[in-house]
Every structure is written in C-alpha cells, then in structure tokens.
Amino acid sequence: MLELIDANPYTARAYRRAAETIRGAALPVADLVRSGRARDLRGIGPGIEQRLRELVETGEIAELAELERELAPDLVGLGRYLGLGAKRSVELARALDVRTAEEFREAAAAGRLRAVPGIGPKTEAQLLEGLFHESERRPRRGILLDRTRELVGGVAAVLEGEAAGDVRRWRDSCERLAVVCAAAEPRPVVERFAALPQVVAVIEEGERSAVGVTIEGVPIELLAAEPKRFGTALVRATGSPAYVAALEPLPDAPDEEGVYRALDLPWCPPELREEPFRGEPPALVALDEIRGDLHCHTTWSDGRASVEEMGRAASERGYEYLAICDHTPAVGAVRGLGPDDVRRQAEEIAAANELLAPFRILRGIECDILPDGQLDLPDEALAELDWVQASVHGGQRMPRRELTKRVEEALRNPCVRCLSHPKGRYINRRAENALDLERVFEVALEERVALEVNGLPDRLDLRGEHVRDALEAGVEIVCSTDAHSVRGLGNIELSVATARRGWATAERVVNTRPLREILRN
C-alpha cells in the first residue's frame, strides 16, 4: 500500500525487512511485543514497533485499513493485470465512481469506460478485451521461476492442491500459473481461493474454476476437479498445449499415474512435457544426487557470507564439497581477487577445512575472460586452484565471431574446468549473447571443459534447450547456484530442474561425482 501511494521507498523496504524478520523469528513475536521487547528483533525500529503493538492489541492497523479503503487493492491488481499503473487505476475508479474490481467490471460492461476523459475507443477495446476475453489469462510478461514457485506453491499448499502450469515444468519464465485441487464439492475451495491474501481480485469464476490476480496483476488459475478426474485435470494443466494436445482425448483418472496407465504410456516427468512425447523417459538427474556446489561467492568479493559460513551451510545440506569462486578484478563493479588475495584466501579456506572436515571447501575462482580471450589471473595463480570457472562479464554484446573466439581462447587454457553462464542472459532484462554454442561445444569437448547450468533465478543459463544440445554434442554440465549467500545455495533445485528440462542424467553432471573425481589434476 505504501508503494502505491508513492510513500518514501525506505519506509516500504523497512516494513518488508521487518516482515521477513518476524516470519523467521524463533520466538512468538506477539509475546515480545506485549512485553515491550519487539525492538530486540533486527530491523524493528520505533515506528514499526508502534504498529506491531497496535496490531497485537486491536487486531488491526488503522493506517492500513484506511489505505485499503482508499486504494482498493483489488482494483489495483486488476488494473495491473490490464496494463494500467496503480495511479491510473485509482484515477479510473474515481472517475467511474466504483470501489471494487467487481464494480469496475460492471461499469466497463455497461459501456461507461468511454465516458472517462483520456480513454479513447482503442484503450476501451483493449480494456474490454482484457476483462472479458477469457482465453488469454496470461501475465503481461513471464515471471521468474523463484517468484512463481513461491506464489503458486503457497496457494497450492493452503488449498491442499498441486502446483501446475509452467511452474510444475520449471519453465525459466512462467506465464501459466495454475493450481489443481481435488474437490467433490467445489464451492468452498473456490471461496477459499478468492479469500487468499495472495489473490486480490477474482476476474473470472466458473462452477469448478476461478482466475484470480495478485497485487502485481499476475493471473493465477484455480481448477477444482472432481476427485475421480483429478489426475486428468493435473495432466491437462501441467503440460504445454502441444504436449497435452498430442495425448488427447485424456481418460478420466484420480491421479496422473492412472491417466498414463490408461493411455498405456510410462509416466512422464513434468520437466519433459514440452514437446509431444510418448516414449520411455530417461532417469533424469535428481536433487539428491548432487554431491557439491562448484560456484559460489563469499565476502571476499560480492557474497554476503564468509568462507566458513558458506562451507558449513553446504555441509549441512549434505554435500561433500563446495568450491569458493569469487571474482577477479576485471569484473569491475564489485571487488575482485588478484593473485595475492587468492593466496590469502587459501589460508582462510584451509582453516575452515580443519573445522569442517571431512567436508571439503575447494579453492576456486570465477575468472573473467578478458576481451582478448586471456584470463584475468596469471597461469601460476590458476594452476594452484582446485576449480576454475571462466566467465564473460563485460562485453556481452560482441559480435558472434569475436565473442566465440574470445571464449574459445579461454577454454584452451588447461586450468579452466567450466564455462559459467555461457549465454550471459538476464531473463526479461538482457537478451542472450551471440556466442556460437555449436563451436563452444566442440572446443569444450576437446578441452574437457564442462558448461554451467547457472541456478540464479534470473539467469538459468544454459537453459533447458541448450543443455540438451550440449549433452547431444557429448559435453558435460555442472549444476551450480552461483550463490552469493547461504540461502542462495538453495537455488540448486532451479539448476537441477533446468538440467532435467535438458534431459540430463546424473552421469552427465560433473558434480554428481565424488570429490576425488572433481580433483582430476
């Protein structure tokens, strides 16, 4: 709400941080508030403490209730879904004298939009299309997988249903968000869905389905299937349209296994349900086959945790090893390690290894590939290390030939073990670079260099299709997180899922192997 009224951005951020602290607090926060100790919690200042006290004592926050009355979050959510900014939605609502999303829809259906100053016939047509054309319930652009997993997974958990749509296939950028529930009696499920805090407005409602939007304007579908058809609904809501169409007509079954059995097909992992496929799926690499992470950062460059903290967290995940790969100086924007730093870091790694044995922290580096293809550290420094990632950071826009030559040159260095985020994209923000992957695969194969499947939610690079091409060319991959914090290590599930989308089996993923095979030199 504070963001919608363009309040000081620091205020909104302070509330977010406080919310995170409260969510993660080990003690009941209400007790702390009552005993006047709320400010013992990190990030809770006097302003937020006062609001917390109000909430605990009265059950609500007056300022919030007032903002909700004034701004109608459901209208804002619906407006964002339609491509309107929050302010514009509020203005429109005022001009139409409506208070809720439902009233807005009624006003639009009655043809009142064209009477609003600034709304021409074209805009009106667009808004009506968005409001009433039911086949297109998509966000205005794809949403990152980590956000959609949290959103759809959260809704599914509360409704005791299954996350479906693009999220269940672990698409790098999701457009179809869906939850499927089994319900003999659909009404209560649809009502619970509409009342969820994540759903600010319901834009469509059927007997066994509904479409809600979030405050960001992201549509999310609910399907409340009859229990005896739950499997059928789940298959239909999970696969890509092409995949599902090729299986139709789908038999009724209470679970997915039943659907596939009735079709006389083996069950297919959701990650492979893109193109039509009726064959026997391979045994895809699984999360619990990963034995270590080979790309992460610490406070030595731009990470938030120390060497020991990262190592301990990796050990607690059940890993055998973790490679610390901080940046080198050419990365620019953040601190990078020169040869002396690398040697000093070795001492810290050795000390942490004594504490954490038999777990092993590896000495690694994320070494920039300079514009001429040389590496950003001298060979003697690289040769001391256990694991070398080579990365292009600056100059992603080089033409294809030049960039490919530059990367090829780096891969020829015998110290290099893996090429990081090969296509250099940031989902929704920066397109893939022009790197000739076919050529890179040839060189990687000759030089026994692996290609990374980077697990940062806005990278996921290589992406699934490219993983498949790499594996077909005979190249091996590494599933890495590029974690910059302890929590970032959790993105391994995004990396592994992306590898699975590329049909990867464990034998082809370097970090499913024991430590002695990683230390090949």
Ligand SMILES: [Zn+2]
């Ligand atoms: Zn990088």
Ligand SMILES: [Zn+2]
């Ligand atoms: Zn990195």
